[in-house]
Amino acid sequence: MSYCVNCGVELDDSVKSCALCSTPVINPNVSVSPEDAVDPFPARMVIPAGVRRRYAAFIASMVFLIPNIVCLVINLLLNFGYLWAIYLNATSAIIWLLFVFPFLLRKPKSYIIIPVDAIGVILYTAVFYSIQHGEGWLFKLAIPLILVVFTFVFSVVEWIKYKRRDWPILVTSILIQVSVLSFAIELLFRYYYSLRLLPVVSIIVFACCLALIAFFISVKSNKRLRAWLSRKFFI
């Protein structure tokens, strides 16, 4: 019979440390070693099967697929003069890619889902570009814009996932990335419309972000301010 020197409770013969405080059990007088003693709880663990997420995603895919095929067949059989079903097919495909595809993966990973989504959005835009016979906006503006936005999303997601951080740090980093994103977007638009490559709107965004960043850094370092904020603005 052993007692925890820290908590004062009696411990089972099978344990090597206290279940309440993890203090190791060292008792040379016990007659049964922890290995020989019967554990009060079994070792067998049963993890029940999860939701049939992939099955549900498969059913949803079929639900998407059937009306699309029907519309395409009707469009091809009854000649309306143009391929209207392509709008439905492309829109269904992008919705499927964004909202159903992640659930089909055994282990959804952001480094797979986000690039695939980016490619999907580019292809979706390309469909409309080819139908409307666009004049260069796809390669000069749309694709770079999509890539910039998805890079931003990817970096934010990875930054959040990387480590659990204090919330002022998290907000500060997102604000930095927002100002970088605004610069990139403005430069792309200026390049496309052949304007001088000077940031104007993004400077305003940057100034706002800078003020907020300064505020959140002071929140991070000033405990009194933080306490005041949580007192005043709790929900």
Next chain:
Amino acid sequence: MSPPKIWFKLDNAATIFPGQNTSRWSNIFRFSVAIDRKIDPELLGKALQNVIVRFPCYDVRLRYGLFWYYFEKNPNGAPPVEPDVVNPCHRVKFKENRGYLFRIYYYENRISGDFYHALTDGMGAAYFVCTLAAEYLRLCGVEIKPFGYVLDITVPAKQSELDDPYLKCGNSKGRVSRKIQRVYHALGTKMPAHTVNITRGIIPLDGIHALAKSYGATITEFIGALLLFVHYEKQREEKRKQRKVSVQIPVSLRKVFGVETLRNFSLYYLIDIDPLMGEYTFEEVLRHVMLYLRDINNEKTLRAMTSANLKLTTSPFMRAVPLFIKDFAIGLGFLLTGEQATSVLFTNLGKINLPPEMHEHIDFVEVMAGPGKLNAARCGGCGFGNKFVIDFANIYVESDIERRFFTKLVQMGLHVKIESNRR
């Protein structure tokens, strides 16, 4: 021509549980009896087949209707008897386990039943598992007469045991208001899905009884107050926004209304303290809990609370809503308000009354509240002989709540033995 299928409605309390069910969590609890010999699974299987016919309200599977779920006689005989698991009270799926909503486990000398709350409450589970343990001992050659929690399996179930007593007792015109307000919830590192940390504390029943009596309290009041105080202290040390701390104490209505049902028939009290009112000592918290419980624990208030709970099943509008919408609304409601108003739960089944012939063969009995969604530790207690067993089911890795609770009991002079599934 096949005989007509036997079916019955879920009781009033049970109607909300299927809606709360998710792929990761079910409202489930455990009742166990430890005997003086190692369990033979074959014999336990036979005992289960003998016992289950006496409990037709558990020999069921859950079926979907257009407006409500209902129970239908399960044609599969009995659930399988399985070796126990280190992660009890994991979620229920209505088509698993041969359609049964309870699971029977064995480990060394212990028989355990995990019960889905839609089926019954702690008292009903205690009747079933104690009767099962008695039948097992009978098959081992011990003569046991029906008494207390051991029912006579040679006679069929009485109609009064199968009725939904909420409908009879919820006839008060008085109404009680139940405000849902967000209270303190302990934080920690969450355990992986479907796992839970269990800490079992075995205390001398006479010791805890004498200790509670020295404060003029019952065991339920004393432990409820201690849990409240432990959470109050923890919140103060965390130096975060001070919210109210509340303890939920379920109460069986069987004695109050003189009902002998085997289905759900319980309500809960919610007792809170507000740290913004000032500093509390344990004695003050205990006095608050005692006064509150003694004030509210009367037949009239309980009847009014029962009537308020009947709204879901009696309102013509709610009855006409299709099941899938009800399920969605109940699930959403539970997500938003479910455990928001509760910091900790303590359910006490009291002293389990067993036949005298069984006494020498029983080591201990225990009730374990299933893991919560927000509550760090949910607590169940019951006693037999001179052992009072308190079980904590904790969804967090950290064990500070259990440690604070049990060390306080040690400081008050009680002997506490700790067993846990923490490796």
